[in-house]
Amino acid sequence: MPSTSYRALLARPGARQFALAGLLARLPISTVGISTTLMVQIQYGKWEIAGRVAAVGVAVWALQTLPTARLIDRKGQRAMIPLAALFVAGIVLLVVTAMMRGPEWLLWIGAGVSSVSGPLGSLTRARWSHILESDDQIHTAFSLEGALDEVLFVAGPAFATAMAYAVHPASGLVIAVVANVIGLTLLLRERTTEPPVRKVGGTGLGFRVPAGVIATAFIAIGLGSMFGALDISTVAFAKSQGHGGAGGIVLGVISGGSFVGGLLYGARKWHVPLWKRLLVGALLLAAGFSILSTMPTFLSYAAAGFVVGMAIAPSITAQDSVAQRLVPQDQLLEGMSWLRIGLGAGVALGGWLSGRLIDESGFRAGLHVMAFSAVAVAVFALVGIWWIRRDTMAAVAAGRPDVPPPPGGAHGEQPPMLPVL
Numbered sequence: 001m002p003s004t005s006y007r008a009l010l011a012r013p014g015a016r017q018f019a020l021a022g023l024l025a026r027l028p029i030s031t032v033g034i035s036t037t038l039m040v041q042i043q044y045g046k047w048e049i050a051g052r053v054a055a056v057g058v059a060v061w062a063l064q065t066l067p068t069a070r071l072i073d074r075k076g077q078r079a080m081i082p083l084a085a086l087f088v089a090g091i092v093l094l095v096v097t098a099m100m101r102g103p104e105w106l107l108w109i110g111a112g113v114s115s116v117s118g119p120l121g122s123l124t125r126a127r128w129s130h131i132l133e134s135d136d137q138i139h140t141a142f143s144l145e146g147a148l149d150e151v152l153f154v155a156g157p158a159f160a161t162a163m164a165y166a167v168h169p170a171s172g173l174v175i176a177v178v179a180n181v182i183g184l185t186l187l188l189r190e191r192t193t194e195p196p197v198r199k200v201g202g203t204g205l206g207f208r209v210p211a212g213v214i215a216t217a218f219i220a221i222g223l224g225s226m227f228g229a230l231d232i233s234t235v236a237f238a239k240s241q242g243h244g245g246a247g248g249i250v251l252g253v254i255s256g257g258s259f260v261g262g263l264l265y266g267a268r269k270w271h272v273p274l275w276k277r278l279l280v281g282a283l284l285l286a287a288g289f290s291i292l293s294t295m296p297t298f299l300s301y302a303a304a305g306f307v308v309g310m311a312i313a314p315s316i317t318a319q320d321s322v323a324q325r326l327v328p329q330d331q332l333l334e335g336m337s338w339l340r341i342g343l344g345a346g347v348a349l350g351g352w353l354s355g356r357l358i359d360e361s362g363f364r365a366g367l368h369v370m371a372f373s374a375v376a377v378a379v380f381a382l383v384g385i386w387w388i389r390r391d392t393m394a395a396v397a398a399g400r401p402d403v404p405p406p407p408g409g410a411h412g413e414q415p416p417m418l419p420v421l
Helices: 006-010 015-025 027-044 047-075 077-099 104-114 120-131 135-166 171-189 211-240 246-267 274-292 298-309 312-326 329-361 363-397
Strands: none
Touching: 006 015, 006 135, 015 027, 015 120, 015 135, 015 171, 027 047, 027 077, 027 104, 027 120, 027 135, 027 171, 027 211, 047 077, 047 104, 047 120, 047 211, 047 329, 077 104, 077 120, 077 171, 120 135, 120 171, 135 171, 135 246, 211 246, 211 274, 211 298, 211 312, 211 329, 211 363, 246 298, 246 312, 274 298, 274 312, 274 363, 312 329, 312 363, 329 363
């Protein structure tokens, strides 16, 4: 167990305030993706259109991670204000277009603009790293942030789905905008814990990305595809049973498993080499989600999903730790962004492909995409583990510790189409 308790961290001046404000500000991460998908599917009647719109949003999100993170590093957290304005404008365009059943290309623009939302998940992590002194304290704080994220990802999809079907198709998006504006306002008002502007080095990684990071980025592509297919297929499964609103609840159940797994993983001091943790996580995901795709009833699917979900958060943490260990600290933003770009590209691919196949062949075809993507995670891990092992062991020999990544635009960021992270 970590020597620093969660309660002790929150007792620090300003910590409780910025932690809760940050949680509210990043509510859209857990609700915008599923809310957009449901709104478009309800209004247009096509999962494929919903998948394409979601894919555009995730692709733009992946591309904006590094430049917006560098913007925050150079200008400070108040640079989030114009990014928040873009988010609100994009959501407004998305909702108005969907309600009028306008052309799909306008939906793409709305999804793209709203995805230029900045490093929401990094704002509070940067503050923790600013006010804490030791690696042990930072590790515990980042585990707390991960746990708070999972609270959102447990409740967010269920809430968004219920609102879409019971209240109004766009209600989840409206609530996400309100929460983001209020939370960001409260966060920026807390000035005592805001980190100073950091000078960002002008030298990037360029083509010198470590082989271990490239191999991990390919794993992230498979993982993202699995998530994209999981989101759409789960809701389609529920809708085929006549209970569309239950899809979000089951996504919340899977997130609950990830929440438990993430807490257990973060609370333990690991002596197993990082490359082994990453490989075991990939194999567990492949086996678990392949089994999940065969569940005959929605109830058994939900029960199995909780167990399978326990491997999600530890697997993502292990991937992040690879970049942290292999990339120099002044280039960490770029190194982490390679993983997030891979994850986002995978989500876009999985969401689009599963949506198309569900329209043609039913929800089970989408679950097959999910299972195939999970197997791809394991295949990419097995192929790339030699480079990951070589590079991480060399980093250990050089004295680089296995601690959470320091604050940066990419760390802690998740595509808006990932309620299960």
